[in-house]
Structures are given as C-alpha cells and as structure tokens.
Amino acid sequence: MPAVLAVDELLDGVVKLARADHARIVLARVDGEVRAVQATCTHARIFLAPGRLTADKLIECPMHGAMFSPLDGSVRCGPATVPLAVHEVRVVDGMIHVDPGEPPAEKAAAGAAAATSTKPGARPSAAQWGNWG
C-alpha cells in the first residue's frame, strides 16, 4: 500500500485530498483515526474539497451539499444517493498508507463520461437516466 502522507500532517477534523497511485482519495481524521474515501462525490462527480469536517464530523460536498460519513462512506444527506468507496488505511511508522484498490465503476464513469459525451454520435447509457420517465 503506497505511503500517502505523514500522520502528523493530518490533524483531527481536517480533510485533505491526496493520491495513492492511480486513486484520488480524501483523507480525514475522525476522533484521532485516519480514514480514506474516494475523492469525487458520487452525485455530480466533482472533487470533494479539502478543509474541515462538519460539526457532525461528516464530509460535505462543496457543490450541492451532499454529506458523507468518513468512516464508511455512507450518504448522510442528499442529493447523493450512492456511498463513497472506502479505501483501507494503515498507519505504519508515522506514515499513512492507503490501498488504492480497483477504480470503482462510478469513478471510471467520471472520466469516461467526459470522454464519451463529446464523441460524435455518442448516446447516454440507460443507467445514467435511471428511473426517469
């Protein structure tokens, strides 16, 4: 698991963006424990912002205000409906190591959507339209 950040550089309540190999992640320290979740909101796929956890110790997305638990990635407030992927964390010799894992489908879709939507003749997937209509 690649080393990402010195644990002393992540204070309690702080949220930071980082990279573990190919994975863009968010690190948060919750009551002393270091957690890592995917860096892009599952709603509009924009990057979550560095800063601080909310008063309820959640990660808030800057764009539409979705809130996620840094402990398990679960959605605590919409408009997101899909939880953030959680990355395993180990602290060894004062360094935070994070398992980059396989890129989850949502994250792949982010870059892919940008690439595919602008391809001439491209069409959206049924999944993107959900239950609409």
Next chain:
Amino acid sequence: MSATVTSLAEGRLDATLADGADVFDLVDAEGGHVARRIYADAGIHGFEQERIFRRAWGFLAHESELPNPGDYVERQLAGEHVIVIRGDDGVVRAFLNSCRHRGMRLCRADKGNASFLRCPYHGWSYGRDGGLVSVFAEELYDPEHLDKSTLGLIPVDQLDSYKGLVFGCWSTETPPLAEFLGDMRFYLDILVARTPAGSEVVGPPQVWEVHTNWKFATDNFTGDNFHLYTAHGSVAELGMLPPDPMSLAFGNLVHVQGGHVLHIVPGPPIPQAEFFGVPNDLRPLIEDTLNPLQAELARNHSFSVGTVFPNLSFMQVMVQGSLDSPPTPFMSLRVWQPTGPTTTRVWSWLLVEKEASPEYRQATYEAYVRTFGPSGIFEQDDMENWEECTRVNKGAVAQRHNLHHGMALHLPPDPDFVGPGTAWPGSYGERTQLCFYDEWKRWITVAHPWAGERG
C-alpha cells in the same frame, strides 16, 4: 458627464454638471454658502458614487456580528452587494457578492452561516475564504480555459477594521484605514472601545428607507445640536429635554482632518451625567482603558454626535425612553446609504459594552428603540424634516437660492479643548456642517483629496 476621472492642472477633477455648472462653486465653506442643488441632483449623485463612495472607506459591519467561522452578512458598499464573512482562520473577509461565472448574486440572505458559498445557477462553489473550490463538469474544460486559482470571489480592494468596526474600500489608491481615520480614532475609542472587551452590537441593524438625500442625515449628525428644541419640541414640551433651550449649547464642535466632525456636550453638573451617563460599574473600566485625555473627555461629557466621513455617523446620548424612566445612555452607529439623488437607506446599529450587565443591556435597548430608530419619539420628526427639505430643494426655483449656514462662524477655535482636531467653543453652530461640505467638495473636485494642505 464622463464616468472616468480626469486630472486637470493642480490635481483638479472636472466636476462639470450637464448644464455647465461646476460642483466646485456649489459649496463655499468660508462664506457659509451651500447650494440646495447638492441635495437633489442626479449628476451630483453620480459624482458622489464615483468619487466619494467608490474611493472612501465605508463601514460594512461590526466584528461582533460575525462570531463564528462561516458567519456572514450581506451589506452594501457604494451600492454594490458585498458578502462579509468570517473564514475558518478567524479572518473577516469581504467580497463582491457575485459569482465569477455569470455574476449571479451568491448569497441572497441578509445573514447566515455557510460552509461553502454556492451559486444556485451552475453550482460554482466557493470556500469561506472566497476561493473557487468546485466547478460543475470540470472535466469538460481544457486547463487553459479554466484556472480556478484566478476565479475566486472578487475581494473588496481594501479591507480593514478598527476596534471592531469593519471598513471596506473599492480603491487601492486610497490611503490605509488608519490614515483615513486619522485623529478620528481618538474619538472612536471613546465611543466604541472604551472598556477592555470593547463594545458589541445588540442585534442586527434596523434598516429603513427615506426619501431624503443622505447629506441631510449627515448634516444633522455633524453635530447639529440646535434643532432639538424645535424638531423635538414635542418631547421638550413633555419635559424630556432640559427646560432652558440654551442648556445644551455648551461643549464643543470639533473637526478632525479628513472631514470627520462631531459635537461633544456636557450634561448637568451631577455625577450621573459623567461618562455619558453609563452605569457606575463600567466607569472604572473606562478610566483604565482610555488614555488620560480621552478619559477626561468621557468623564466631563454626556452627549456626542458626529460623523466619520463620508457617511458613518454615531450618537452617544442620554434620553428617557418614557416619562417615568431615568435618562439612560445609548450608543448608535448609522450608515446613510445613498440609493439615489433623493433616496437613502438608513442602517442603524445599537452598541453596548461587552461588560454591560443584563439590566443595563435591556435599559439601553429600551432607551434607544423608544426614542430613535424609525418608531422613536425623537427620530420620527427628524425623518419628517429631512424628507420635506429634500422635496422642496428639488425645485429649480428653490435652487436659485442658497441655504443658510451662519451660526457661530465668527468664533475662533477653543485653545483649551483637549482632543485632537480643531475645536470651537459651544455646540450650537454651523461650523462643522461647513467643514463636512468642504471635504465633500474636495473629494468630488480633487484627484487625491487625502493629500496636501487641508482646511
């Protein structure tokens, strides 16, 4: 007339109005002549917005209105919407309330607490420090077309605070706040920072709109002490003013370089009237906090009304809120925001010492709200006067005749006054009005009004 500032020889700005009149000729401080036109002219309003309000320091908020990170208020500076927000680092910042994308007004509430400032149009989101954090579909931007670091909220060009008073300025040419306020800081200390913890607001501002030119308000708050027995004759008749109309003529009129003006007036020779009438438990704190000259002025006076150029006024007065309550002091700050040539939005804050007891806090509030503010038994009549002065002064025939400013102009300065600035003896007089108008004229007709020889 042109909206751009043009320099003439001697640093004069072209201040010609559409009909060829020159603003320079509309005020003669030496001779005591003020043209009615300055209160009711669209061209002059334009010059004021460009040359005074977009260049001078303007009051935005009191620090105590933003106790927590993320707290914000929406205010106006030279008529443009500004968010004043406290960041996570504790620093108060101020930004044009406008998204960088399409200009959308970002915060549409008067106050609140925000984790992020989010635009409701396309979702651009800014942090509490004004930085652009998120752009929707960022992956659809070529990097050369989107550099978020250059797209943060537009900050007010200069922002600073003095003893809890947060000021902003839309010009980088204007000297820093400390220099702009100059010796007025001596008097501001006495008014808003006279105890160790300083003063705080009692609630949000009262805001109301009046069909008057803003300069009738400042004219009154330069230290017009001699309108009381007439304008407020109703309360005088009830015995809420001292019986002798000349009893309030004492004290001094003061002009501080920079166009700041005030009166400071003694009350009756009783201990209660010392230190502006504040409760005894606060008086030792005042003596400890102010310097000896400031403390001497505070001890010896009961009333002070004045204006920080251009449109921040204050009133420190003792009044009875009702016939059976004792005279009780209050300290109010005012911003007279010009919204047009003959319209003004009034913002009024009540301040109190942070160390004030709950009883005094309640008493000062009751004294204030019953006598001043839009329902106040004093202030109701001021509004009437300012509206009707403005209304009549709009007339072209009326404007053929100057207004009259002549009281006490013959008196030389008072050599014994202990505060900075020029002080004249007695508080009934029209000297401070003329000092204010002279500075007003200076800002409209001079490229660098803060520089050089001043009156």
Next chain:
Amino acid sequence: MGGAAVPVGSADYNAIAEWLYREAAMLDRGDFAGWLGLMAPDIAYEMPTRQSVYPKDGEGFTTSFGFFADNYSSLETRVKRLATDQAWAEQPGSRTRHIVSNLLVDALDDGPGGGEFLATSAFLVTRIRSDLPYDLFTGERRDVLRRDGDGFLLARRTLLLDQTVLKSYNLSIFF
C-alpha cells in the same frame, strides 16, 4: 402556543373580533387616549426586527432588538407626545386604515371569571400623509387579551411584520 381553540362564531370569538374592530376604529380616527385605555397595565408591545434568511435559519425575527419595545409608560408617553402640537411627524396626522383579518383565537386560561386569550390575526395597515404615496404594512399580530369586566385589555401584542427593510420613513403610527 395556545390552549383550546375558541370556535369561530362563538360568543368569546365574536367578542374578541368586535374588540379588535373597535380598537382599529379608535386608531383610525385618532383616538389615541381611548386606545391607551385598552392596554393592560403590564402591556408588552413589541415589534421584532426581521431579516431575510434561508428557511433553515427560521423566520428571521430578532425579538431582542426590534422596532418597538414598549410598556404602558412608554405607550402613554407616545400618546402624550401626539397630544402636543409639535409632533411634526404627525402634524398633519397620518390617515391610517387598520384592516384586521384571519382571526383565530385560543383560550390560554379559562378559569372561571377570568382568562386570557391568544388572538392571532393578519393585519394590513395603510398610512398616507399629505399627498404622499401609501405606506403599506402587512404582518401577523399575536395578541394576548385578558378579560376585564365585560371587555378585554390588551396584555401583550407582538407584531410580526412582513418587511425586513422598512419601506417607510418612520413608524409614527400604532399597529
């Protein structure tokens, strides 16, 4: 906030409605001394300031800093001031029209022989002076009326204005 609802059309409801209409008439014809006589000795008459806030932050009222915070004595002072002929803001006087509507009444304490009622109503007050445009005020009144003999006294009035920035140069009238 209230107790038992007092049905529309019941004797108590009608008595309260009539009281409110007569009070409004008194104000509109300038009988301020008479109006003062409707106030209980412990009257609390208040109008909070209001700010435009997002719904999650409530309705935006600040009751600790308002436009009115009167007791009997200060209301009496106001009435006495109007009786001098130097209250310029009301010389000549405002012509007002107090329209009181949407009345709902709750009994706060219906012990025998006494009792207080919470009367909630909507008000529309117009004010016009000289040849100037109308000033318009709307809002909610929360009144506590206390039985007094055959009638009522006003023990408390809270005026919740719809405006945040007042579009009027003063509040020289009663609401």
